Amino acid sequence: MVGIIVIIFLAAGIFFMSTGAIGLLRLPDFYTRLHATGKCDTLGEVLIITGLLIYHLFHYPETPLVPVKLLFLIVFIFLANPTATHAIMKAAYNTGVKPWKVGDKRM
Amino acid sequence: MREVFLVVGLLIAFTILLSLYRAAFGPGVFNRVAAVNVIGTKTIVLLVLIGYYFERPYFFDLSLLYALLNFIGTLIFAKYLERGEVWSG
Numbered sequence: 001m002v003g004i005i006v007i008i009f010l011a012a013g014i015f016f017m018s019t020g021a022i023g024l025l026r027l028p029d030f031y032t033r034l035h036a037t038g039k040c041d042t043l044g045e046v047l048i049i050t051g052l053l054i055y056h057l058f059h060y061p062e063t064p065l066v067p068v069k070l071l072f073l074i075v076f077i078f079l080a081n082p083t084a085t086h087a088i089m090k091a092a093y094n095t096g097v098k099p100w101k102v103g104d105k106r107m
Numbered sequence: 108m109r110e111v112f113l114v115v116g117l118l119i120a121f122t123i124l125l126s127l128y129r130a131a132f133g134p135g136v137f138n139r140v141a142a143v144n145v146i147g148t149k150t151i152v153l154l155v156l157i158g159y160y161f162e163r164p165y166f167f168d169l170s171l172l173y174a175l176l177n178f179i180g181t182l183i184f185a186k187y188l189e190r191g192e193v194w195s196g
Contacts (some may be wrong), residue, residue, distance in 0.1 A: 003108060017149065021122040024129050024145060030137050033129070037145045042154070044154045048115070052159060053110065069167045070155070073190050076174055084144055084181040091189035092137045 002058045009051025016044030029100035030092055038085035042077060049074050109160055116156045123149050140184050147177035 023036025053070045060066070100106075123146055130142035158166030183187045187193050 006108070007111060009110065013152075014115060014118050017119065017122050017152075020145070021125040024126055024142065025108050029189050030135070030141070034140065034141050037141070041145060041148050045148060048152050049155060052155060055159070059108075063164070066167065067172065072156070073112065073151070073167070073171055073174065076171070077148070080178040081148055084178055084185075085141075087185040088137065088141055088144065091185040094189050097135070097137060104184075 002054065006051045006055045009047050009054065013044040013048035013051065016040045020044065028106045030097055031089065031099050034053045034085055034089050038082055040059065045077055046074050112156050112160045116153060117158065119149055119153050119156070136188060140181065140188070144177065144181045147173065
């Protein structure tokens with residue numbers, strides 16, 4: 001039962017991370033690529049680490065302090081990943097990277 | 108469950124390979140920095156999965172360290188590309 005829940009979490013995380021990677025490859029310019037990866041990767045990683053945390057709680061109950069590390073990792077990813085995306089996007093906007101419009105060539 | 112971790116780790120490695128195309132051929136430096144950031148955040152999850160596959164919890168410390176270094180590196184790259192210098196008073 002716990003295994004099924006863990007597999008559902010891992011599959012959802014893999015789905016979101018694949019969507020982010022495909023968006024990074026397929027979308028036409030820099031801003032839309034970061035729009036795809038900034039959210040999909042954060043959610044996918046948090047889902048995968050949540051599944052592993054549930055697995056650890058039920059399979060290794062003798063070491064209850066290791067999931068705290070994973071909890072720190074989840075909180076840090078939720079804080080840091082959108083911040084890094086925002087910083088690199090603001091730097092690109094201030095240095096004059098133009099957004100893509102309909103009809104332009106793919107950049 | 109170890110086979111599941113192996114399959115998920117291989118799929119994450121495949122998405123890293125897809126992102127590596129944008130890091131290698133992406134037009135302009137911003138695409139490359141963004142792709143390197145994406146690869147780093149995928150590597151965090153890959154390290155945690157490796158820790159469960161080999162049943163060694165020390166890899167979680169490595170993934171925490173990698174998360175911190177990736178975040179700081181991306182912020183410094185953004186600041187350098189915007190202003191042309193890292194330390195500005």
